[in-house]
Amino acid sequence: xxxxxxxxxxxxxxxxxxxxxxxxxxxxxxxxxxxxxxxxxxxxxxxxxxxxxxxxxxxxxxxxxxxxxxxxxxxxxxxxxxxxxxxxxxxxxxxxxxxxxxxxxxxxxxxxxxxxxxxxxxxxxxxxxxxxxxxxxxxxxxxxxxxxxxxxxxxxxxxxxxxxxxxxxxxxxxxxxxxxxxxxxxxxxxxxxxxxxxxxxxxxxxxxxxxxxxxxxxxxxxxxxxxxxxxxxxxxxxxxxxxxxxxxxxxxxxxxxxxxxxxxxxxxxxxxxxxxxxxxxxxxxxxxxx
Numbered sequence: 457x458x459x460x461x462x463x464x465x466x467x468x469x470x471x472x473x474x475x476x477x478x479x480x481x482x483x484x485x486x487x488x489x490x491x492x493x494x495x496x497x498x499x500x501x502x503x504x505x506x507x508x509x510x511x512x513x514x515x516x517x518x519x520x521x522x523x524x525x526x527x528x529x530x531x532x533x534x535x536x537x538x539x540x541x542x543x544x545x546x547x548x549x550x551x552x553x554x555x556x557x558x559x560x561x562x563x564x565x566x567x568x569x570x571x572x573x574x575x576x577x578x579x580x581x582x583x584x585x586x587x588x589x590x591x592x593x594x595x596x597x598x599x600x601x602x603x604x605x606x607x608x609x610x611x612x613x614x615x616x617x618x619x620x621x622x623x624x625x626x627x628x629x630x631x632x633x634x635x636x637x638x639x640x641x642x643x644x645x646x647x648x649x650x651x652x653x654x655x656x657x658x659x660x661x662x663x664x665x666x667x668x669x670x671x672x673x674x675x676x677x678x679x680x681x682x683x684x685x686x687x688x689x690x691x692x693x694x695x696x697x698x699x700x701x702x703x704x705x706x707x708x709x710x711x712x713x714x715x716x717x718x719x720x721x722x723x724x725x726x727x728x729x730x731x732x733x734x735x736x737x738x739x740x741x742x743x744x745x746x
Contacts (some may be wrong), residue, residue: 458497462734467492467520469670469715472548472733473726478503480726482515488730491710492518492560494668495553497546501502505549509556517556520552520639520711521605521668523532526567528589529582529619540589543567544596551600561709564667566641568609571616582619587629590638598637605667606630607641610649612682623647623656630665639667642703642737643715645686648694654702661706670713671696671741679718686716689731690740700744732733 469484470476470493470623476484478499485493493515500508500522512519525546530536546565554563569586576582592606597604606626620626630638640660647653660666663730675692678685689696714733721729 458598461650462489462491463745464491465496465710465712465745466490466734466737467518467713469494469521469523469710469713469729470496471523471730472716472721474560474717474722476512476726478508480721482517484514484726484730486517488727488732488734490517490730491558492520494523494711494713494715495519496520499547500549500553504554508550512553513556516558518559518711519553519561520565520713521562521566522546522553523609524566524568526586526618527570527605529570529585530573531585536585536589540592542617543589543593547593547596547600547602547604550602554602560711562668563600564605564639565597566604566605566607566633566668567686568607569618569620571614571619579581579614583625583629587632590629590633594633594637598634598719603636603667604638605641606638607643608646610646617683620687621649623649623654623660624652627656627660627665627728631663635664638679641668641670642666642699643670643672644671644694644696644699645670645672645715648674648699654698657699657702661703661708664705666703666708668713669700669708670715671700671737673714673740684717684719686718688716688721688736689714690736696740697744700741706746712737712745
């Protein structure tokens with residue numbers, strides 16, 4: 457039996473096939489019939505930005521997001537300035553890749569805020585430094601035509617990865633800025649548990665701030681490293697119908713990424729992973745886009 461053609465809005469986030477180099481990632485994504493891909497900075501830097509842009513253009517794929525910027529919760533220091541400079545490079549990469557991608561590409565840089573600095577317990581102060589950092593980058597993003605997408609992460613990552621834990625917190629930070637410059641990433645893995653999530657998705661829509669919608673599933677027990685606990689849509693407990701319909705109701709009509717961090721997925725043949733990604737998306741997400 458022939459597998460259904462992939463949903464035209466499905467984008468493969470490159471992290472799902474982490475160990476594939478850029479050329480392989482582009483090839484297997486296009487061969488599987490997907491129309492879009494979200495890239496990560498490290499594989500792009502491995503071949504150089506100009507080379508990556510040429511490869512993306514040759515693939516015929518849309519570019520949906522660039523991952524990732526952020527990690528700027530440090531107090532004033534040379535390390536904080538270095539982080540800001542690195543984010544400026546990420547903005548340049550995002551603009552260049554979006555220009556190289558097929559029609560419909562979006563210049564979205566996903567931001568992971570960063571965790572508590574070593575020895576700190578000041579969550580509020582760390583979040584304020586995230587706001588300040590985005591303020592320092594806003595003109596760069598505006599000039600490049602890039603949207604900075606603040607991604608809230610599940611609270612279990614608050615200490616080491618992201619002091620921004622809810623969509624509401626992300627929107628509160630974004631509120632100081634033009635929606636074309638600062639938006640949010642709605643990732644089902646991170647926000648499914650939030651009792652305010654539907655209200656906050658609606659708010660994000662009213663404010664024009666949904667820069668990307670990313671999907672994968674939550675299933676327990678978590679891996680020993682909880683970072684590597686993402687599953688294909690439909691394998692866990694997330695209600696993709698409720699969340700996807702809420703996002704659709706805002707008018708969001710861009711690509712939707714599947715982003716999975718899991719050791720056994722990374723160890724599998726990338727072609728098999730892309731096929732399974734398309735199948736799981738078709739079963740769990742696509743019906744709620746119509």
